[in-house]
Amino acid sequence: MWRTRTRGVPGEGNPSASIVLIGEGPGRQEDETGRPFVGRAGRLLDELLAHAGLRRADVYITNVIKDRAATATTPRRDRPPAPAEVAACLPWLRAQLALIRPRIVVTLGRHSLEVMLPGARIAGVHGRPQHRGALTILPLYHPSYALRNPGARPVLFRDAAALRGLVDERPRG
Numbered sequence: 001m002w003r004t005r006t007r008g009v010p011g012e013g014n015p016s017a018s019i020v021l022i023g024e025g026p027g028r029q030e031d032e033t034g035r036p037f038v039g040r041a042g043r044l045l046d047e048l049l050a051h052a053g054l055r056r057a058d059v060y061i062t063n064v065i066k067d068r069a070a071t072a073t074t075p076r077r078d079r080p081p082a083p084a085e086v087a088a089c090l091p092w093l094r095a096q097l098a099l100i101r102p103r104i105v106v107t108l109g110r111h112s113l114e115v116m117l118p119g120a121r122i123a124g125v126h127g128r129p130q131h132r133g134a135l136t137i138l139p140l141y142h143p144s145y146a147l148r149n150p151g152a153r154p155v156l157f158r159d160a161a162a163l164r165g166l167v168d169e170r171p172r173g
């Protein structure tokens with residue numbers, strides 16, 4: 001993994017939150033600040049949360065990988081995490097979930113979806129809550145995807161609205 005800083009981006013938010021959002025991995029601005037989702041994708045994520053009636057303070061936000069995935073030859077461009085990077089970071093994500101014990105996990109993009117629901121395809125499950133015992137997983141497209149593909153933006157907002165209903169639901173199990 002090529003790094004611009006060494007502290008990593010573990011995640012931030014309310015450690016007692018009933019909702020955890022999981023992105024892919026920090027980008028350049030996140031790497032520089034040590035905070036998740038503070039760049040353009042983060043601003044869109046804030047809008048999505050507001051659309052669902054939530055604020056950052058209500059949730060915990062983290063990523064599948066905790067360090068920026070870029071390459072020395074293209075330092076301005078992020079790349080998808082390699083399987084070995086995901087595997088190396090997975091114990092940390094699992095520990096975060098075990099400590100926070102959320103009722104709802106929102107996956108942002110296909111990498112976090114693969115971690116939470118191996119084999120699921122985002123095109124088939126986005127916006128549709130998946131119940132696993134007491135845990136509900138809401139798969140969403142990644143905000144960066146909607147920034148690259150403006151046509152996906154309304155879909156993302158519609159899917160995020162499902163979160164509002166889930167928050168109001170009685171705990172399962």
Ligand code: URA
Nearest residue numbers: 023024025026036037
């Ligand atoms: N994209 C992510 O997946 N995570 C971040 O923290 C920022 C952008």
